[in-house]
Amino acid sequence: MTRMPSAERRRQLTAAAIRAMARDGVAGTTTRSIAAEAGVSLSVFHYCFDSKQALVESVITSITDEYVSVVKEALRPRATLEETVRAGFQAYWDHVRAHPDAHLLTYELTQYALRRPGFEQLARRQYELYGDAYTELIEQLSASMNLRLRVPVAVLARYLAAMTDGLTLNYLVLGDADVWTGVLDTVTAHIGSLVVADAP
Structure with missing residues (x-):
């Protein structure tokens, strides 16, 4: 070996x-x-x-890092905020469709950790990582596009994490890929309403 x-x-x-x-x-x-x-x-x-606990934590961190990398690569400033945000959501959505088993695993890891004594903090850490990832993305995008938020960064980060989590599970359960263009457009419009672009 x-x-x-x-x-x-x-x-x-x-x-x-x-x-x-x-x-x-x-x-x-x-x-x-x-x-x-x-x-x-x-x-x-x-x-x-x-321990298996250490392994589960490594798995959670690795999966989260991969998802964030996919979105970060797509989240380059474009002509408008809506185009930029939409590109980030589209990249994530494409990843969900291409790797449904990996995304399903994230929910199973959460349930496993919550139900296994001594592992509960791993579920908390998993969702803290989601919030941290969105915080980083929001701050980077705000700086690069000169944006001002209508809500605190922590609130928007938690909202985006919860929204993405729910949308992903909804797709894994129901499928219906054809409706998701409209869903992502709706989410993009809502995010746009929470952000103000400052004048140069």
Whole structure:
């Protein structure tokens, strides 16, 4: 087995855990099955993660970072605020459609953490990460486009996290991809109404 730095090995095991959990469910995924998915021995897993709790936290952080990267890449300033916001939502939406199992996993991780004694803080951390991610995106966009918000950043960040969370679950349950152009347009218009563009 090829030796690699522990940080890289942790990333390898986290990616393997995401694949295994998306396929088999969180409760049905064991440390042994993750090690097998990654093609390493069980001792390597325990060297990198001292508990399944640590692994779940790494999985939550990795998934959130990926989603944020997708949106951040698309959220470049465009001609108007609406076009910019719409591009960010579209990028996220395209990711949901392309990777429904990975997005479904996020909800399963939440339920798993809330119902398992000692893991409850991981569910809280998961949603704190969502809020932190939106806060960062809002502040970057505000600075680059000279925007003034009608509501506090913390309120808008929490609102966007809750709205995205609900819309994603709604799609995973109902599907109906054809209606989502209108849904995203409506959300974009609402976000636009919460922001004021300052004069140069």
